[in-house]
Amino acid sequence: MDMFISQFLNVEIIGQALPLLLRGLGMTAQLCLAVVPLGLVGGLLIALVCLSKHRAIRWPAFVLVDFFRAVPPLVLLIFIYAGLPFIGIRPSPFVAVCIAFLLNTGSYYGEIYRAGIDSIGKGQWEAARSTGLTTTQTLVYVVIPQAVRNVLPDLVSNTVEVVKLTSIASVVALPELLYSADMARSLTYNPSPIVAAAVIYLILLWPCVRLLSRLEHRVAR
């Protein structure tokens, strides 16, 4: 038991690593502030393109969405970070992560919005249009607000996934929470800093998960 505590919950080592971990947490926060809005806005655009009446516009969008949902985000990230320099484009780790997230999580958000917009009955469109609203006005004032409300649990759930996913930025040496923790681990030969990082993730995300679980079960009933 003592060995377990000194290996996983070593207070002394966690204390030493704490400043590093907090700086990492700051970077994780910046990353979230960049990629969550990117995904939310990008996803909405993708959903609107997928709803286009013209097949020539709609189909490429569907193919791209399925494409980016099939490729693991880490593979996409490595491809952008390690592949693009070969043709002379050298994105910084932060930019590479943002591009990968825009493509990957944008596709997931897009699918959620699309399901939401699909769930709004045709009558809503017809009623709004017949009062003299244009298509854009109908979309902005009538359809999207209701659609977003219908898929709110899915949007929150995907956002939790996005926050968790920022941990893969550690693989391209972006000094976010997990990277800092892993660095502290390799300096101290003790996995306690990663356990501390896990606790930080838990403190941040547990309330969201609890809320989600309530939302999901309420909807199911």
Place this chain on the structure above:
Amino acid sequence: MDSTTVFLDAFFNRAVIDKYLPDILWGMIITVEVALAVVATGIALGLLLAAVRSFRVRPINVLIVLFVDVLRALPPLVLILIIYFGLPSVGIRLSGFAVLWLVLSLVLAAFAEEIFWSGILSIRKGQWEAARSTGLTFLQTLTHVILPQAVRMTVPPLTNRTIAITKNTALGAVIGVPEILMQAQTAQSFSGNATPLLLGALAYIVLFVPVVVLGRWLETRFAWGRA
């Protein structure tokens, strides 16, 4: 060299494809092995947990909810690193393959439990009462009446979640599991060329696009279940 030649040479290099395609194919086999193992154990454990939860024994349910919440809140990569680097220091040595399988199975089990439990809750009380009044035991009611109806409804969300989690097999590259991404990265650094990375991405597309399309189809096929 003009820019098209540079591009083709960097991403579609014939010599590199010929040399490293076998490695990528080998990586695909490993990825499929991990993915199938994760799906089998993850979903089975998830279903078991949901079934146990329906007995509504308070202390056990608190533990199940705790397990599910923690695994839903933690990034899988964090768990992988804790187990991979942590267990050896308390004397347990697991291969990268085993760690990847263990972590992803537990994560999938947590999500699957939530989805199955939602399904079980959505079955009306009358179904329980009717089945019990015909003389079925609690367990018989659960396995013959409730679960068959509940599981049916969970197919679309479960498929999507399973795809998302099995794609995380790529995280194995971080702990040296020789799956697609690991093979692609190794080949990229040996060849000094980006073609293997593109091959790796294509390998995932070949494996997962059919599953994504299947998920899309299931969603429309089972849509009535949600009404």
